[in-house]
Amino acid sequence: MSDDQEVIESDSxxxxxAPLRNKLVLTLAAALTPVLLLSAFKAYIDAxxxxxxxxxxxxxxxxxxxxxxxxxxxxxxxxxxxxxxRLSAGECxxxxxxxxEYIPSLTNVVAFDEKSDVICAAxxxxxxxxxxxxxxxxxxxxxxxxxxxxxxxxSASEEWLFALNKRVENExxxxxxxxxxxxxxxxxxxxxxxxxxxxxxxxAIADETGRVFGDTPITSIPEEWIExxxxxxxxxxxxxxxxxxxxxxxxxxxxxxxxxxxVIARPxxxxxxxxxxxxxxxxxxxxxxxxxxxxxAWLAIDGxxxxxxxxxxxxxxxxxxxxxxxxxxxxxxxxxSEIRSLARAMEVMAQDIDHRDRDxxxxxxTRDAAVKEIHHRVKNNLQIxxxxxxxxxxxxxxxxxxxxxxxxxxxxxxxxxVHQTLYQNERLESVDMRPFLTGLLNHLSDALGMTESGIxxxxxxxxxxRDADDAIPMAxxxxxxxxxxxxxAFEEDGGEVAVNLTADSETVTLEIRDTGLGYExxxxxxxxxxxxxxxxxxxxxAEFTTEAKPGQGCxxxxxxDL
Numbered sequence: 001m002s003d004d005q006e007v008i009e010s011d012s013x014x015x016x017x018a019p020l021r022n023k024l025v026l027t028l029a030a031a032l033t034p035v036l037l038l039s040a041f042k043a044y045i046d047a048x049x050x051x052x053x054x055x056x057x058x059x060x061x062x063x064x065x066x067x068x069x070x071x072x073x074x075x076x077x078x079x080x081x082x083x084x085x086r087l088s089a090g091e092c093x094x095x096x097x098x099x100x101e102y103i104p105s106l107t108n109v110v111a112f113d114e115k116s117d118v119i120c121a122a123x124x125x126x127x128x129x130x131x132x133x134x135x136x137x138x139x140x141x142x143x144x145x146x147x148x149x150x151x152x153x154x155s156a157s158e159e160w161l162f163a164l165n166k167r168v169e170n171e172x173x174x175x176x177x178x179x180x181x182x183x184x185x186x187x188x189x190x191x192x193x194x195x196x197x198x199x200x201x202x203x204a205i206a207d208e209t210g211r212v213f214g215d216t217p218i219t220s221i222p223e224e225w226i227e228x229x230x231x232x233x234x235x236x237x238x239x240x241x242x243x244x245x246x247x248x249x250x251x252x253x254x255x256x257x258x259x260x261x262x263v264i265a266r267p268x269x270x271x272x273x274x275x276x277x278x279x280x281x282x283x284x285x286x287x288x289x290x291x292x293x294x295x296x297a298w299l300a301i302d303g304x305x306x307x308x309x310x311x312x313x314x315x316x317x318x319x320x321x322x323x324x325x326x327x328x329x330x331x332x333x334x335x336x337s338e339i340r341s342l343a344r345a346m347e348v349m350a351q352d353i354d355h356r357d358r359d360x361x362x363x364x365x366t367r368d369a370a371v372k373e374i375h376h377r378v379k380n381n382l383q384i385x386x387x388x389x390x391x392x393x394x395x396x397x398x399x400x401x402x403x404x405x406x407x408x409x410x411x412x413x414x415x416x417x418v419h420q421t422l423y424q425n426e427r428l429e430s431v432d433m434r435p436f437l438t439g440l441l442n443h444l445s446d447a448l449g450m451t452e453s454g455i456x457x458x459x460x461x462x463x464x465x466r467d468a469d470d471a472i473p474m475a476x477x478x479x480x481x482x483x484x485x486x487x488x489a490f491e492e493d494g495g496e497v498a499v500n501l502t503a504d505s506e507t508v509t510l511e512i513r514d515t516g517l518g519y520e521x522x523x524x525x526x527x528x529x530x531x532x533x534x535x536x537x538x539x540x541x542a543e544f545t546t547e548a549k550p551g552q553g554c555x556x557x558x559x560x561d562l
Contacts, residue, residue, distance in 0.1 A: 029294055166180075221261070477533055490517070
């Protein structure tokens with residue numbers, strides 16, 4: 001396996017693959033969300049149905065459970081009417097002994113006169129409580145024939161009782177007294193039974209004050225529950241959260257039209273029951289399917305898409321590095337057909353690019369060879385011109401003419417060096433300034449005889465690339481500046497000429513400085529060399545400055561854009 005194939009076989013997805021996967025999964029999640037919302041609504045409906053079913057179940061139990069209490073109260077009312085003559089005659093004990101077998105909750109029989117004084121009592125000497133005094137006053141006024149009291153603590157029996165009171169009248173309808181059956185609250189609560197009692201259900205009774213009697217985890221009934229039941233006179237379901245057995249469901253139902261209530265209590269369903277399981281099934285299973293679907297989509301996207309996109313990305317990088325001979329199709333044999341087709345198309349594209357690349361390289365090589373040949377021939381022709389000028393200069397007798405021929409020869413030599421550097425450089429469009437200027441100045445130093453004249457040439461260049469179109473005017477500028485320094489700046493004791501080329505972040509600076517005699521700088525110098533330097537500076541779009549003082553040398557500076 002090649003190095004390129006080893007790179008492709010690496011399955012680690014690039015960081016940029018995550019957003020695509022996330023977007024696809026989020027899109028799928030958005031598409032499935034309505035199903036999840038419908039499932040949540042269905043779970044809410046199921047929970048409501050289960051809750052309603054629980055309420056109906058407890059209400060049914062309440063209805064069945066109060067039959068015993070209802071029958072006992074109705075029987076007591078009937079017997080209280082039947083035994084009215086005997087009670088008015090003071091036979092409380094006899095009536096009590098006869099009825100205790102039929103009314104197990106009966107704890108006392110008492111007869112009162114019209115002033116609520118005790119005529120007779122089967123057990124002890126009962127005292128009328130404040131609550132019962134209110135009932136007596138109501139019966140005395142003639143509003144009702146029967147009145148049931150809330151639970152009170154009997155002084156004679158020393159237990160909690162309910163009093164069933166009946167108004168007694170004479171033949172003319174005048175009030176003559178009150179007969180009372182005292183019913184034990186605990187015994188009466190024992191009558192709250194049903195043939196079928198669901199598991200964990202407890203039964204009890206309560207009075208209108210909320211006091212509870214019987215086997216139940218509820219110790220008292222809140223006043224608002226009593227008020228709610230009295231408004232409807234029907235069973236209602238409540239929930240008690242502060243009990244010894246956590247949360248308890250309580251069904252409260254009035255016993256007939258009395259102020260006694262049946263209390264049916266059951267611990268609220270725990271986690272694993274219909275109240276949880278049915279809604280959980282309605283919502284949990286779709287939620288599980290939702291999660292499994294997203295996980296499957298995540299894995300599928302990773303395995304079927306992102307894995308191959310990662311390989312395609314690395315394949316593109318290989319081709320981008322110029323390795324067009326790599327066979328991408330071999331690494332995508334197991335990929336989906338669409339990915340495999342794309343990989344093969346990329347392989348064909350890379351081969352086409354390789355063919356065009358080779359053709360372009362051959363064309364560029366041919367062009368570069370032709371251009372280099374042109375530069376070479378131009379350089380040779382310039383050397384021929386230099387030779388002609390040398391021959392012509394030898395025939396001249398006038399020193400000024402010889403000097404003009406020599407200056408011209410130096411300028412032509414500079415052009416020849418530029419063309420020589422261009423055809424020797426691999427890149428024709430740019431010139432490496434360090435070797436270019438070094439060759440130019442070494443040649444110029446030999447031609448001007450700087451060493452023989454005691455002139456030290458110092459060269460300092462940064463690594464700078466400049467366009468070939470800038471190299472010629474820069475070379476000619478240097479030739480003019482150095483030639484002028486050799487002609488006018490030094491006496492017999494010699495000196496130094498320094499050429500510096502530096503660059504910063506924005507500009508390139510070329511400086512030619514000498515330690516010669518110096519002079520006073522005047523505007524509009526008329527010398528040919530000065531005029532040429534100004535022209536070359538304009539051609540380079542450079543800022544040209546000259547600094548010189550008598551006895552302190554001279555400095556020419558060009559500042560150009562980088």
